[in-house]
Amino acid sequence: MADEDVAPQQGELAITRTGDRLRLAREAAGLSLADIATRTRVTQRHLQAIENSEFSELPGRTYVTGFARAYARALDLPEAEIAAELRRELDEDEYGARPLYEAYEPTDPARLPTARLTWTLVIVALLLVSAYGVWRFLSVEPDEALIAAQNADADASEAPAAATPAAGAPKAGAPNAAVPANAPVVLTGLSEVWIGFDDAAGKTENWRTLDAGETYEVPAAYIEQFTLRTSRPQALKITVGGRDVGATGPADTLVKGISLKPADLVARAEGSGSTATVPLPKAKGASARP
Structure with a gap:
């Protein structure tokens, strides 16, 4: 009797994340990630990241909540509730401080080849001076x-x-x-x-x-x-x-x-x-x- 009481408690404690709730609902409906991807037009990679609560793999906060709402809608789950829970989790994970997705990678000034460029210009200048000296010598x-x-x-x-x-x-x-x-x-x-x-x-x-x-x-x-x-x-x-x-x-x-x-x-x-x-x-x- 004691074992029967403990098992439900462990099952309830295991469902602590929004991703787990979505995954269990999908499995209960007998659907695969590919089925959800077809319904929502969201890539399986992003759906898998939502299920695993790996939000850093997703482009940004807006995309995370949008994908989660689409996932919930495909399973007839309350999408507003899912979105609210997900935002709470993002705040708890301090994910909200992450900058919005940028389509390009900003240039790191420390990686600019300033020293290499400087030496290249110096070498080119020396070659030009040497070439002029040779031309001057031969021309006179x-x-x-x-x-x-x-x-x-x-x-x-x-x-x-x-x-x-x-x-x-x-x-x-x-x-x-x-x-x-x-x-x-x-x-x-x-x-x-x-x-x-x-x-x-x-x-x-x-x-x-x-x-x-x-x-x-x-x-x-x-x-x-x-x-x-x-x-x-x-x-x-x-x-x-x-x-x-x-x-x-x-x-x-x-x-x-x-x-x-x-x-x-x-x-x-x-x-x-x-x-x-x-x-x-x-x-x-x-x-x-x-």
Whole structure:
């Protein structure tokens, strides 16, 4: 007798949620969740969440009560009463504080790739600067055809000059005799200027371009082995131990055979040096460098 009294009490205590009440009513009517879904047009997943009181699986408070009313109506249960009980349960579960369903996920500022974006922009900027530097370097260098034309014109017009290696030798007793043999020879670009270094046969072995204000100290090996040539003498300044030796030739004229030895350069400054000069060609489809 005691067991019979306890069983109903346990059954009544088990039905404490609105979802349980709906589920028991459905089972008593011999209906499946699929049947209720057909009648209410609510997905089985949402109906199952209502039966299990898993309200966090549903879109929002309004949807929860709406689905529950439709469920109760399909079973001929008092839908207003079911909705009131469900709202009470939501309040007890503090479910009412949950924001309404949003159709999109708000962007979390902490997840924005600001650092990655910043580094990407820095890398792109560095690549652009490097590309510009390469383009600048390549765009100011004379091509091989221009170098060959300058060599050919100079050799054809001033062949005897190449056979006079001592043209810039200092005079005996001249003030330049005291110039140290290791005095630094520095080339400075007054504006963009091309310079070449010729071997003993008068052929350009090495060349480079100086930008305005750029300086280049001639290596000791170059001073001994090469002579200097340039196509824009007015754009090149030569100093020996800080002393300016003056212009190497007329403006916009190819000059070559300039001895780089300190004593010879000082002799040039005193008017005792000589240089081969050749007017630059104006035809052949490529003009000389300005």
